[in-house]
Amino acid sequence: MTVAIELLVNQLREVLSDEQVSTNDTVRELHGKDESHHAMNLPDIVVFPRSTGDVSAIMKIAHANLIPVVPFGVGSSLEGNAIPIEKGISIDFSEMNAILEIRPEDLLVKVQPGVTRAQLNKELKKHGLQFTVDPGADATLGGMAATNASGTTAVRYGVMRDQVRDLEVVLADGTVIHTGNLAAKSSSGYHLNGLFVGSEGTLGCFTELTLQVYGIPEFVTAGRAVFETVGDAVSAVAALLQAGISVGRVELVDEASITQVNIYNETTYDEKPTLFLEFHGNDAGMRADIEFATEIFEDFGCKSVQFEQDNAARNKLWEARHSLAYAYIHAYPGKKLMSTDVCVPISKLAETILYAREQLNTVGLVGGIVGHVGDGNFHALLMLDPTNAQEQAQADRFNEHIVQYALLRGGTCTGEHGVGIGKMKYQSMEHGASLLVMKSIKAALDPHNIMNPGKIFNL
Amino acid sequence: MTVAIELLVNQLREVLSDEQVSTNDTVRELHGKDESHHAMNLPDIVVFPRSTGDVSAIMKIAHANLIPVVPFGVGSSLEGNAIPIEKGISIDFSEMNAILEIRPEDLLVKVQPGVTRAQLNKELKKHGLQFTVDPGADATLGGMAATNASGTTAVRYGVMRDQVRDLEVVLADGTVIHTGNLAAKSSSGYHLNGLFVGSEGTLGCFTELTLQVYGIPEFVTAGRAVFETVGDAVSAVAALLQAGISVGRVELVDEASITQVNIYNETTYDEKPTLFLEFHGNDAGMRADIEFATEIFEDFGCKSVQFEQDNAARNKLWEARHSLAYAYIHAYPGKKLMSTDVCVPISKLAETILYAREQLNTVGLVGGIVGHVGDGNFHALLMLDPTNAQEQAQADRFNEHIVQYALLRGGTCTGEHGVGIGKMKYQSMEHGASLLVMKSIKAALDPHNIMNPGKIFNL
Numbered sequence: 001m002t003v004a005i006e007l008l009v010n011q012l013r014e015v016l017s018d019e020q021v022s023t024n025d026t027v028r029e030l031h032g033k034d035e036s037h038h039a040m041n042l043p044d045i046v047v048f049p050r051s052t053g054d055v056s057a058i059m060k061i062a063h064a065n066l067i068p069v070v071p072f073g074v075g076s077s078l079e080g081n082a083i084p085i086e087k088g089i090s091i092d093f094s095e096m097n098a099i100l101e102i103r104p105e106d107l108l109v110k111v112q113p114g115v116t117r118a119q120l121n122k123e124l125k126k127h128g129l130q131f132t133v134d135p136g137a138d139a140t141l142g143g144m145a146a147t148n149a150s151g152t153t154a155v156r157y158g159v160m161r162d163q164v165r166d167l168e169v170v171l172a173d174g175t176v177i178h179t180g181n182l183a184a185k186s187s188s189g190y191h192l193n194g195l196f197v198g199s200e201g202t203l204g205c206f207t208e209l210t211l212q213v214y215g216i217p218e219f220v221t222a223g224r225a226v227f228e229t230v231g232d233a234v235s236a237v238a239a240l241l242q243a244g245i246s247v248g249r250v251e252l253v254d255e256a257s258i259t260q261v262n263i264y265n266e267t268t269y270d271e272k273p274t275l276f277l278e279f280h281g282n283d284a285g286m287r288a289d290i291e292f293a294t295e296i297f298e299d300f301g302c303k304s305v306q307f308e309q310d311n312a313a314r315n316k317l318w319e320a321r322h323s324l325a326y327a328y329i330h331a332y333p334g335k336k337l338m339s340t341d342v343c344v345p346i347s348k349l350a351e352t353i354l355y356a357r358e359q360l361n362t363v364g365l366v367g368g369i370v371g372h373v374g375d376g377n378f379h380a381l382l383m384l385d386p387t388n389a390q391e392q393a394q395a396d397r398f399n400e401h402i403v404q405y406a407l408l409r410g411g412t413c414t415g416e417h418g419v420g421i422g423k424m425k426y427q428s429m430e431h432g433a434s435l436l437v438m439k440s441i442k443a444a445l446d447p448h449n450i451m452n453p454g455k456i457f458n459l
Numbered sequence: 460m461t462v463a464i465e466l467l468v469n470q471l472r473e474v475l476s477d478e479q480v481s482t483n484d485t486v487r488e489l490h491g492k493d494e495s496h497h498a499m500n501l502p503d504i505v506v507f508p509r510s511t512g513d514v515s516a517i518m519k520i521a522h523a524n525l526i527p528v529v530p531f532g533v534g535s536s537l538e539g540n541a542i543p544i545e546k547g548i549s550i551d552f553s554e555m556n557a558i559l560e561i562r563p564e565d566l567l568v569k570v571q572p573g574v575t576r577a578q579l580n581k582e583l584k585k586h587g588l589q590f591t592v593d594p595g596a597d598a599t600l601g602g603m604a605a606t607n608a609s610g611t612t613a614v615r616y617g618v619m620r621d622q623v624r625d626l627e628v629v630l631a632d633g634t635v636i637h638t639g640n641l642a643a644k645s646s647s648g649y650h651l652n653g654l655f656v657g658s659e660g661t662l663g664c665f666t667e668l669t670l671q672v673y674g675i676p677e678f679v680t681a682g683r684a685v686f687e688t689v690g691d692a693v694s695a696v697a698a699l700l701q702a703g704i705s706v707g708r709v710e711l712v713d714e715a716s717i718t719q720v721n722i723y724n725e726t727t728y729d730e731k732p733t734l735f736l737e738f739h740g741n742d743a744g745m746r747a748d749i750e751f752a753t754e755i756f757e758d759f760g761c762k763s764v765q766f767e768q769d770n771a772a773r774n775k776l777w778e779a780r781h782s783l784a785y786a787y788i789h790a791y792p793g794k795k796l797m798s799t800d801v802c803v804p805i806s807k808l809a810e811t812i813l814y815a816r817e818q819l820n821t822v823g824l825v826g827g828i829v830g831h832v833g834d835g836n837f838h839a840l841l842m843l844d845p846t847n848a849q850e851q852a853q854a855d856r857f858n859e860h861i862v863q864y865a866l867l868r869g870g871t872c873t874g875e876h877g878v879g880i881g882k883m884k885y886q887s888m889e890h891g892a893s894l895l896v897m898k899s900i901k902a903a904l905d906p907h908n909i910m911n912p913g914k915i916f917n918l
Contacts, residue, residue, distance in 0.1 A: 105697050105806040148646040159644050161653070162621070177893035182869030183802040184834040185618050187607040187657055187877045189890055189915060190897045194620075194653025198646055215703035238564050244674035282751070285744015292741070343642040347564040375643045410641030418646045431648055434636035437904065438649045444903040445896065456648060 005044045008065060008089075012047060015057035020048045020095075031072055031082075031090040035137070037336045037386060038080030038421050043070065043090035050095050052168060052176060052207040059205065060174035062089055062450055070452045071201040073114065073143030076135075078339060079420025081147055081200050085454045091205060093142050099123050100208070108165060108182060109213050113142025113206045129213045132157035135416065136325075142206045147418035148198030152249045155241075155374030156280065157214060159416070161197040168208035169196055172446040182210060195441070200418050201452035203445050217280035220248065221290060222314035225275045225297045226304040230254060230357070230369075233273045234350040236300035237373045241346070243296065245289050248278035250374040251321050254357070257328075257368030257381075261320045264327035269320055270304065275373070276321040278314075324370055325381065332366065332383040340399050341423075342406035343377040343415030352409065356380050356402050363394045377415035404429075419456045427457050464503045467524060467548075471506060474516035479507045479554075490531055490541075490549035494596070496795045496845060497539030497880050502529065502549035509554045511627060511635060511666040518664065519633035521548055521909055529911045530660040532573065532602030535594075537798060538879025540606055540659050544913045550664060552601055558582050559667070567624060567641060568672050572601025572665045588672045591616035594875065595784075601665045606877035607657035611708045614700075614833030615739065616673060618875070620656040627667035628655055631905040641669060654900070659877050660911035662904050676739035679707065680749060681773035684734045684756045685763040689713060689816070689828075692732045693809040695759040696832045700805070702755065704748050707737035709833040710780055713816070716787075716827030716840075720779045723786035728779055729763065734832070735780040737773075783829055784840065791825065791842040799858050800882075801865035802836040802874030811868065815839050815861050822853045836874035863888070878915045886916050 001009075001023055012021045022028075023045055032042040049055045062069045068088030075082055084090050097114035104127050111120060118138045120131050133144060135151040143149075145167065150159035157163075166180035179192035196203055227233040230252070237250055252275055253261070259271045277293070279286050290307055297305055308314045315322075329337060344352050353369055360367050360380060371378030380402065385391050403413045403426050413419075413426040427435055439459055442449075449459055460468075460482055471480045481487075482504055491501040508514045521528045527547030534541055543549050556573035563586050570579060577597045579590050592603060594610040602608075604626065609618035616622075625639035638651035655662055686692040689711070696709055712720075717730045736752070738745050749766055756764055767773045774781075788796060803811050812828055819826050819839060830837030839861065844850050862872045862885050872878075872885040886894055898918055901908075908918055 103804070103806060104701065106804040107701065108804065148644075148650075150644055150646075154644060161650065171896070175892055175895075177896060178891065179893060181871050181889070182804040183836075183871045183874065184805070185607075185609055185613060185802055185836065185874050186871035187609075187873045187875050188871045188882065189657075189878060189886055189894065190900060191607075191620065191653045191657055192893055192896060194650040198648075198650055203649075215701060217703060242563060242566065242674060244676060282744055282747040284747040285741055288741040288743040343644055345562070345565040345567065345641040346643070347562060377642075377644060406642075412640050412642045412645035412647045414646045415642065415644050416646050419648065423647065427648055430640070432637065433634055434638060434651055435648065436634075437630070437636060437651060440903040441649060441900055444899040 008061070008067060009045060011061050012045065012058065015061070016047060016054060020050070022046045031092060032084065034075045034077040034080060034082050036078045036080050036422065037338050037384060038083055041083050041085050042087065043084040044087050046090045046092055048092050048095045052170065055091065055170045055205050055207050056174040056176055058089065058091060059170050059172060063173045063448065066448050066450060068450050068453050071142065071146065071205045073140030074116065076137035076139045077143065077147060077420060078417045079422040081418050081420035081455060083421065085421065093140060096207065102127060104129060106182065107213050108210055110208060110210045111141055112208060113140060115141050117141065117144070124213055125216070128216055130216050131211065131213050133160050133163060141209055141211065145197050145206055145209055146200050148416070150375070150416040152251055152372060154372060155250055156246065156248045161194055163212045164193050164197050164209060165212055166210035167193060167196055167206050169204040170207055171204045172448065172451050198418065200420065200455050202442060202456055203451060219281060219283050219286050219309065220314065221279045221286055221307050221309045222317045223277035223279070223290070223305065223307040224317050225277065225302045226270045227273045227275070228301050230273045230353050231350040232300040233275050234353065234373055236297050236302065237275065238346045239296050239300070240293055241374060243292065245293055246281065247374060248280040249276070251276040252371040252373045252378065253321055253324060254369040257324055257370060258320060260327040260331060260368060261323055264330055265319065265323055267320065276318055328368065328381055328383055334385065335383040336386045338382045338384050338395055339417070340380040340402050341377070341414045341417045342402055342411055343375060344406045344409050344411035346376045348409040348411065349373060349376045352406055353378055355405050359398055359401050363398050365394060365398060375415065421455065424457060467520070467526060468504060470520050471504065471517065474520070475506060475508070475513060479509070481505045490551060491543065493534045493536040493539060493541050495537045495539050495881065496797050496843060497542055500542050500544050501546065502543040503546050505549045505551055507551050507554045511629065514550065514629045514664050514666050515633040515635055517548065517550060518629050518631060522632045522907065525907050525909060527909050527912050530601065530605065530664045532599030533575065535596035535598045536602065536606060536879060537876040538881040540877050540879035540914060542880065544880065552599060555666065561586055563588060565641065566672050567669055569667060569669045570600055571667060572599060574600050576600065576603070583672055584675070587675055589675045590670065590672050592619050592622060600668055600670065604656050604665055604668055605659050607875070609834070609875040611710055611831060613831060614709055615705065615707045620653055622671045623652050623656050623668060624671060625669040626652060626655055626665050628663040629666055630663045631907070631910050657877065659879065659914055661901060661915055662910060678740060678742045678745050678768065679773065680738045680745055680766050680768045681776045682736035682738070682749070682764065682766045683776050684736065684761045685729045686732045686734070687760050689732045689812050690809040691759045692734050693812065693832055695756050695761065696734065697805045698755050698759070699752055700833060702751065704752055705740065706833060707739040708735070710735040711830040711832045711837065712780055712783060713828040716783055716829060717779060719786040719790060719827060720782055723789055724778065724782060726779065735777055787827065787840055787842055793844065794842040795845045797841045797843050797854055799839040799861050800836070800873045800876045801861055801870055802834060803865050803868050803870035805835045807868040807870065808832060808835045811865055812837055814864050818857055818860050822857050824853060824857060834874065880914065883916060
């Protein structure tokens, strides 16, 4: 530990208790990585605030000493978003994990940033309510807001940004602001909620979130529909959405991934492009929707479609989708999973997925494709040997090709994982001159560039 | 015309044709006011760009000469948003009114800012599509994006900000940027769509908008439900939303306003708080929703509820709601309509409306209350004599009381009309320290403060 770090620790211990400030190697290692393939880098210090006041005090010290700060949830990010690449202080929000208020009549909940999705839903269930954003991982709500997470339910309920009614944010200099209010809509002043959600810790630390929640739907039906080609499956989804049929979830799993799942689960699912679906609603309306959806699927050559309303049968039906990542990880011990994340207009989705499959075959990488197809978002899941530089380079090239293909078709390099380190190189191509607007906002709010520096873009 | 203005006109005529630059008094008068009670102020020059290039050239000249610029749609704003209070150039977008592209499969449309809502819906109808935001006035889409307009359908489809996928924006110095892309979701960089929507011309001029559209619903049912008290009506709506019943529109009209409508239309509607509703969906689902809604209404003391599916009968049912503003204007010739616009969490809506009614009676102003109650937003409509300073002062005081009441309950001073001139004085109370963040963003993007200066906040 250098003298400078020792002095910083002493300053932090003047405003926090001793156990809230750690320079322990194991603790630092836990805060030096996320779930991605990006290289580990350790923070100098990890702090565990217990209140907004603690966070403000930490930021004032960091600001006075020009020390980089990175907010940290559970480290489930996928693009190195929470890795402290310029060291400094990692702020771990695990001790700020209280559900502060549930307002059933307003369909709102107020939480601290360290509350996880599962923790919140367990509590909401007692009120017949649910928080809808489901990125797969049991991420913290602070982290999900920081990356604008989404997942399987976005097609119905929207992404994380759509759920945020208000954020309490500690800015780079320790100032505490609120970005919104409790009203369902507002035309008052600039929309700061939208700006801070997805800012990946580069504009401030979230210390309180007021989020929209929904009633648990009265009826849920799960479905699985098997198609001859990826193009047919995606076109069927586009037709479904155009017809205004409200779908709760709609996920594509490609043939290669169904094969992997069959090996892992010892199942015999048709090894063809498959849609996994969920419909929510009142019984009569849902039945009409399902009937209409089945007709549309048949128009696109679907020969096998199956629906289940019973809870256990529904879980069984979705089993292949749920076990997909495990199936890959289990099949390639020692390798690490890497995921692409482009999102394109739905009219361009089929060709983009076909292009991705073709490129996967060309570069000779093992992988499958899974898509949140209702949003035009899909992931190519690749299994990489982290010690094999050539394989890593091949995977990077593959990712680049898909991103370029998507951007030329009006898409984005990341639908839900965020920019972090991995997508920085595409920001200029994607945003053009508006990247300068983003940089000027960053410079105005964090002039010394201490908030998660080296992420999204370099100043 | 001063020499300075003459020089400016000459510069503008170097990049635009003569008929695109006007200093005619009648033209300036048309651009010196909006539909509000705020005082007229004339621009020095009105320009009529025909392309993004024209707008960029205009902004470069304004920027070099430090001349204020105000974008202008049809002038239907309600808070003086488009009044050039510091004179300068009014940019009229009426000649940029082309629908550039309709992408039915992507449920997207690309338009120029001068396209109006009715013009767009007429074209979309040919594709079985609709643009959902309905603020009442046949506003331009550029203007609606600038104020983050909403209206009767926001409860189902969201506000203007929710529909914007991408904006082409000309910044203060003439730079052209895009704020988004065509994908349904993105976690790439800062969310500039959300920031520019609602910025009321203070950050840039919109020159192209890519907007989300929806399929026209298969079935629509209109309804009217009469309650004993405003509290009962609002509680019934809250219960409806909590139960997850999807409602297309839900509007409250208070007893005073029904009385006014009865006089105007020579009708005999029950002079009691009334909900006007619309349900959209498939036939079976909608019927189930209506049945459930009726049960909920009866739980809250509703004694008369009526539904109509036929088009003519639906219009007849909604007649009282549609003719409300005319009824007031017709009853008070010579007076001007002023509208409050607070939005509160729905749990606080009933008490806020009751407070507003009580205050109306106390100050002795004539007026009624109409509410987009599904969003917690309502308007108190007042009839004012514009030449009577005392009446104006009373109305201002009334507005202040309601705004303060709403802000103390987690609400906002404006749900959909924007800040303009009228709500500037509440910005500090509503936003606290985050107002400084807004100002720093404004200063970063428009350092000479030439974009609609003197609106939202003073720097």
